[in-house]
Structures are given as C-alpha cells and as structure tokens.
Amino acid sequence: MTDRTTSPAPAPSPAAGPATLLVLADGRFPAGGHAHSGGAEAAVKAGRIRDAAGLEEFCRGRLHTAGLVAAALAAAAALGLDPAELDAAADARTPVPALRTASRKLGRQLLRAARAVWPAPGLDALAAAFPRGAHQPVVLGLTARAAGLGPRDAAYAALYESVGGPATATVRLLGLDPFEATAVLARLAPALDDLAGRATAAAHRARDEGAGVLPAASAPLLDIAAHQHAQWPVRLFAS
Amino acid sequence: MHLDHPDGYPQRHTHSAAPVRADGSRRALRIGLGGPVGSGKTATVAALCRALRDEFSLAVVTNDIYTREDAEFLLREAVLPPERIAAVETGACPHTAIRDDISANLEAVEDLEEAFRVHGPLDLVLVESGGDNLTATFSRGLVDAQIFVIDVAGGDDIPRKGGPGVTTSDLLVVNKTDLAPHVGSDLDRMARDAREQRGELPVAFQSLRSAQGVAPVAGWVRDRLAGWTARA
Numbered sequence: 001m002t003d004r005t006t007s008p009a010p011a012p013s014p015a016a017g018p019a020t021l022l023v024l025a026d027g028r029f030p031a032g033g034h035a036h037s038g039g040a041e042a043a044v045k046a047g048r049i050r051d052a053a054g055l056e057e058f059c060r061g062r063l064h065t066a067g068l069v070a071a072a073l074a075a076a077a078a079l080g081l082d083p084a085e086l087d088a089a090a091d092a093r094t095p096v097p098a099l100r101t102a103s104r105k106l107g108r109q110l111l112r113a114a115r116a117v118w119p120a121p122g123l124d125a126l127a128a129a130f131p132r133g134a135h136q137p138v139v140l141g142l143t144a145r146a147a148g149l150g151p152r153d154a155a156y157a158a159l160y161e162s163v164g165g166p167a168t169a170t171v172r173l174l175g176l177d178p179f180e181a182t183a184v185l186a187r188l189a190p191a192l193d194d195l196a197g198r199a200t201a202a203a204h205r206a207r208d209e210g211a212g213v214l215p216a217a218s219a220p221l222l223d224i225a226a227h228q229h230a231q232w233p234v235r236l237f238a239s
Numbered sequence: 240m241h242l243d244h245p246d247g248y249p250q251r252h253t254h255s256a257a258p259v260r261a262d263g264s265r266r267a268l269r270i271g272l273g274g275p276v277g278s279g280k281t282a283t284v285a286a287l288c289r290a291l292r293d294e295f296s297l298a299v300v301t302n303d304i305y306t307r308e309d310a311e312f313l314l315r316e317a318v319l320p321p322e323r324i325a326a327v328e329t330g331a332c333p334h335t336a337i338r339d340d341i342s343a344n345l346e347a348v349e350d351l352e353e354a355f356r357v358h359g360p361l362d363l364v365l366v367e368s369g370g371d372n373l374t375a376t377f378s379r380g381l382v383d384a385q386i387f388v389i390d391v392a393g394g395d396d397i398p399r400k401g402g403p404g405v406t407t408s409d410l411l412v413v414n415k416t417d418l419a420p421h422v423g424s425d426l427d428r429m430a431r432d433a434r435e436q437r438g439e440l441p442v443a444f445q446s447l448r449s450a451q452g453v454a455p456v457a458g459w460v461r462d463r464l465a466g467w468t469a470r471a
Contacts, residue, residue, distance in 0.1 A: 028339065030339060030340035030341065030342055031340070031342060032340060032342045032343050033340075033341055034330050034332055034335050034336075034339075035328050035329055035330030035332075035336065035343060036330060036336075037330070088245040105343075107348075108346060109342035109343060109346060110342075112342050112345065112346075113342060169331075172331045172332075173331075199367075214470070233306065233307075234305055234306050235305060235328075236304075236305045236330060236331040237328070237330045237331065238330060
C-alpha cells in the first residue's frame with residue numbers, strides 16, 4: 001500500500017449545512033456548465049433521445065457510469081485525498097481526448113468560480129499545480145471541501161450535475177416540455193440517493209487503499225459519440 | 240463624445256479582472272460588443288481591427304452561437320493574425336456566456352493575454368457576443384466598457400423601446416445608416432429617442448460603406464484606451 005503520510009489531513013466534519021450544497025449544485029452556478037450538454041446533443045442527433053422517456057433512459061445510463069465515476073472522484077477529493085493522484089485517476093477513467101479536454105476546461109472554470117465564492121488555500125494550491133485545469137470532479141470535490149461540505153455532498157453535486165446538464169440541454173435542443181424534463185430529474189432522485197451512498201463508500205475505501213479502487217464504470221457509446229461530436233462543424237454545445 | 244467615468248469601473252469579483260497584472264503592469268482594456276443578430280457586430284469588429292491594429296496590440300474573442308463563422312470571417316478577412324483571435328462556444332445561450340456565467344470568456348481573454356505577455360503585451364481585447372436580443376448586456380466582471388450595435392433596418396423604434404443594451408451601454412452604435420432611406424427609418428427620430436433613453440451617454444451613427452466608416456467608433460475606443468493607460 002502506498003505511503004499516505006504526505007496526504008492532506010482528513011477532512012474535518014462538514015461545517016456547512018444543506019443551504020451551502022444548494023448554492024454549489026445550483027444550475028446557475030457560474031462555472032461553464034451551460035455550454036455543455038453531457039452528451040445529450042449527440043444523442044438527440046442520433047435519435048437516441050426523442051422525448052422525456054428517452055431522456056430518462058439516457059440520464060439513467062449516464063448516472064450509473066460517468067455520473068458514478070465523477071461522484072466518487074469528487075467525494076474522494078472532498079475527503080482530502082491527494083488531488084494529483086485523483087486527477088491521474090480521472091485521466092485513466094476518461095479515455096476520449098475530447099472529454100478529457102472538456103473536463104479540464106470545466107475544472108478550470110469551476111476553480112475560478114470556487115476561488116471567488118469560497119476562497120481557500122487548498123483551491124489556490126490546486127490552481128498553481130494545474131494552471132490549465134484539473135479534472136472537473138476533482139475540482140468539485142475540493143470546492144465542496146472549501147465550502148465546508150462533506151464527501152457525500154460532493155457526490156450529490158456531481159451526480160445532480162451529470163443529469164441536470166443533459167436535461168436542460170434537451171429542453172433547448174428538442175423543445176422538450178420543461179415540466180416533463182424536470183419530472184425526469186425527480187424520478188431519478190432515488191437513483192441519485194443510492195449512487196451518492198456508493199460513491200461516498202468508494203471514496204472512504206480509496207482513502208485506505210488508493211485511488212485505484214474508485215469506480216471505473218465506462219459508457220462506450222457516450223465516449224464514441226463525444227469523440228464524433230467534437231468534430232461537428234456546427235453544434236450548439238461544446239460537448 | 241468622450242465621457243469616461245474617471246474611476247467608474249465597478250468592483251471586480253473575479254480573479255483575473257483586477258486592472259493590474261500580477262507583475263504590476265496594467266492589463267489590456269476589455270471592450271464588449273453586443274447587439275441583435277445581423278446588426279453588424281462582426282463587421283464593426285473587423286473595421287476596428289483594421290483601424291487600430293497599427294497603433295495598438297489587439298486581440299478578439301468571438302462568441303458564436305453554433306459555429307465558428309464569426310472567428311472564421313475575421314480570419315478570412317485577415318484583420319488580425321490567427322493567434323490573436325479566439326472563439327468561445329456558448330451552448331445555445333450567448334447572453335449567458337457574456338453575463339450570467341462569464342468563466343469561458345474570461346479564460347479566453349486570459350489565454351490571449353498570457354500568450355502575448357512577453358512579446359508586446361495586449362493593449363486591447365474586443366469581446367464580440369453572439370447575436371442575441373435587446374436585453375443582452377455584458378457583465379462588468381468581463382468587460383470594462385461595452386458597445387451596443389443596432390442597425391436602422393432593424394426598425395427605427397428600437398431606441399424608443401429601450402432595454403438594457405440601448406439604455407446602459409457605454410456607446411450605442413446605430414449601424415447601416417446608408418440603408419435608412421431604403422427601409423424608411425428616420426435617423427433624427429432615432430437620435431432623439433436614444434437621447435431620451437440614454438441621457439448623456441454617447442451614440443454613434445455609422446455606415447461602414449461611407450468614407451468615414453468606423454472612424455467615430457474607433458475614436459471612442461482610442462479615448463477609452465487613453466483613459467485606461469493614464470490611470471496606470
């Protein structure tokens with residue numbers, strides 16, 4: 001097992017309450033997410049999302065793959081695991097260059113917002129270590145930590161974002177009834193609760209056994225579509 | 240026309256927008272250009288680049304809605320070398336990228352500044368918004384001043400209708416004045432209405448096809464730059 005004596009101290013018990021999590025998870029949090037569809041644009045074009053039912057299936061698949069991976073990384077970062085090790089773990093779990101680029105870009109944008117909203121030495125250190133941006137879930141976890149939130153909160157924020165983005169994008173792309181799109185998110189809530197628990201447990205395990213034990217669930221179709229989407233000459237969303 | 244507020248640039252809330260760089264030098268002045276689709280924002284940016292590029296170190300950030308056409312137009316017209324033009328993608332919401340969530344634009348501006356930091360730092364960055372509606376304005380966290388571009392063919396009642404762009408922009412440009420007789424727009428009426436909405440804030444009537452071209456707007460930008468560097 002790796003020597004962890006150099007890792008940051010374990011996170012203090014979360015000092016912030018649910019209101020802080022609402023601020024972080026708000027879709028209007030200015031961290032660049034509005035320009036990304038989480039793969040929804042490619043799925044709409046391919047005819048895989050045509051209506052609310054299609055959106056729900058898409059989001060469920062995304063939650064259990066990319067969502068869980070992001071949530072576990074975020075929870076581990078919030079728990080105080082070494083951000084550089086987690087960033088490498090995120091790289092290993094993001095095989096598609098287009099998605100790596102998008103994740104680092106979004107990480108950089110989130111870090112900018114986080115440093116203005118919850119200034120903390122840990123965030124300054126992360127910015128210095130990753131001037132071109134660390135992976136977004138890692139930044140999200142450290143942001144949660146700086147805000148006084150715990151690993152489970154970070155997991156929730158990552159999971160909610162992983163489906164909130166595609167839902168909003170689908171409303172814009174398909175003209176989908178916004179009430180139906182929000183009802184999809186509400187139906188997914190029990191899955192979010194379940195996955196937040198799993199992501200948090202994985203983060204605790206990674207603290208003892210290293211980032212290698214974090215979930216690595218992949219979604220090949222999301223990956224392939226993201227790679228193709230990045231080549232489109234005309235598109236509404238950056239990813 | 241020079242109506243600079245001496246120290247009026249509002250408080251910055253973002254990490255990059257402090258007017259002084261980490262090394263103590265003054266960062267580039269940032270001017271936003273917004274306005275409805277087709278009013279001539281990109282053409283104005285191209286003309287400004289041609290008018291100012293020999294005097295100042297310039298760069299442009301474009302915010303296309305769904306393509307890279309604006310950036311490509313500027314490249315094709317060769318108004319600036321490619322390394323001085325950056326394109327930001329806006330996810331179907333051009334106003335969000337310049338007002339509610341400015342992070343991608345700040346990043347683009349910073350990257351341009353960083354690229355030219357050593358050899359001839361930038362004096363001016365123009366941020367062109369994607370064509371939007373009359374309510375789209377730039378965040379003061381992104382730009383130091385903003386130009387709102389409308390055109391006479393969009394209807395001579397636009398100044399009267401007001402809205403944040405028309406009433407609060409630092410410079411209102413009424414473009415394509417050469418078309419006024421053809422579309423039945425009354426320029427005097429537009430000027431009166433604009434004065435009513437904007438008080439002392441300046442308005443420039445512009446036809447890029449006339450001999451004068453972009454000169455009045457370029458003059459306003461020069462004044463802004465002089466005010467910006469004078470405070471260094």
